[in-house]
Amino acid sequence: MRVGIATARALGLSRGLPLSGVGSLDALARGLGEAAGARDRLVVIDAHRGEVAAALYAAAGERLWGPQLSSPEQLAERIAALPEPVLCGGSGAVRFRLQLTSRTAEIPDDADPVHRVAARQICALAAPPAPGEEESASVAPIYLRPPDAERWRERDSLQAAE
Numbered sequence: 001m002r003v004g005i006a007t008a009r010a011l012g013l014s015r016g017l018p019l020s021g022v023g024s025l026d027a028l029a030r031g032l033g034e035a036a037g038a039r040d041r042l043v044v045i046d047a048h049r050g051e052v053a054a055a056l057y058a059a060a061g062e063r064l065w066g067p068q069l070s071s072p073e074q075l076a077e078r079i080a081a082l083p084e085p086v087l088c089g090g091s092g093a094v095r096f097r098l099q100l101t102s103r104t105a106e107i108p109d110d111a112d113p114v115h116r117v118a119a120r121q122i123c124a125l126a127a128p129p130a131p132g133e134e135e136s137a138s139v140a141p142i143y144l145r146p147p148d149a150e151r152w153r154e155r156d157s158l159q160a161a162e
Contacts, residue, residue, distance in 0.1 A: 005139055020126035021139035025067055025090075027121040029057040032089040032114045039085060040064065044075065044092035044100065052092035053144055056082075069144035072096035079105045089114040 005021075012019040028043040038059045045053045047069055054075050055066025070078075072092070076099050079086065088107045093100060094115050097107050108114055 005141060009139065019139050022122045022125045023067075023142060024117055025053065025055045026063075026125055027117045028090050028114075029055065029063075030061070030121040030125060031116075031118050032087060033057070033059070033061060035089075035108065035112075035114050036087040039087050040082070042079065042086045042088045042093075042105065044088055044090045044096070046090075046092040046095045047144070052096060054092065056086070067142060067144060072099040076100050076102065087114075091115060 008019055011017075024045060025043045028045070029041055032041040032043060036059065040059055041057050043055050043057065043066075047053045050071060051069055052072055052075055053067055053069050055068070056064040058064050068075075075096075079088075079100060080102055082104050085104050085106060088100060088105050089112075093107045094110050097110075101107055
C-alpha cells in the first residue's frame with residue numbers, strides 16, 4: 001500500500017496533477033446509497049483472517065462510525081443494537097451473510113453491484129484539494145491492524161522467552 005501511494009504521489013508530482021485519496025469503504029457507501037434510499041447503510045469488507053472492516057453511513061452520506069476491524073460476530077452484535085434497519089453491502093456482507101443478517105440488516109443478492117467498488121463512485125468522491133493544501137497531503141493509508149512483521153516479531157520474541 002505504501003509503495004502504491006508513493007508511486008501515485010511521484011507520478012502526480014512529475015506530471016503536475018493533483019492527487020486525491022478515496023477509501024474503499026467510502027466508495028462502496030456511495031454506491032450503496034443509491035439503493036438504500038432514506039436508510040442508513042453499512043459497508044462491510046472481508047478483511048480476511050475471519051475479520052471484517054466496516055463503517056456505518058447515514059442516509060445523507062456522512063460516516064457515523066468506523067472504519068473498524070472486528071469479527072463478523074462482534075459486528076452482528078453492533079448491528080443488532082442499531083435503532084433502525086440498515087442496508088449492508090460489500091464483500092464482507094456477502095461472505096458473512098449468515099452472521100450479519102438480522103431483523104435490522106438487509107443484504108442484497110450476491111450478484112448485486114452494490115457489493116463492488118465502482119470507478120464512477122471513486123471519481124465522484126475524488127475532490128481537488130483545498131486552496132493552499134498540499135495536493136498529496138491528505139492521501140494516506142488507513143491501517144486497521146498492525147503489520148504482519150510486527151505480529152511475527154512479537155510471536156518470535158515470546159517463543160524466544162520461553
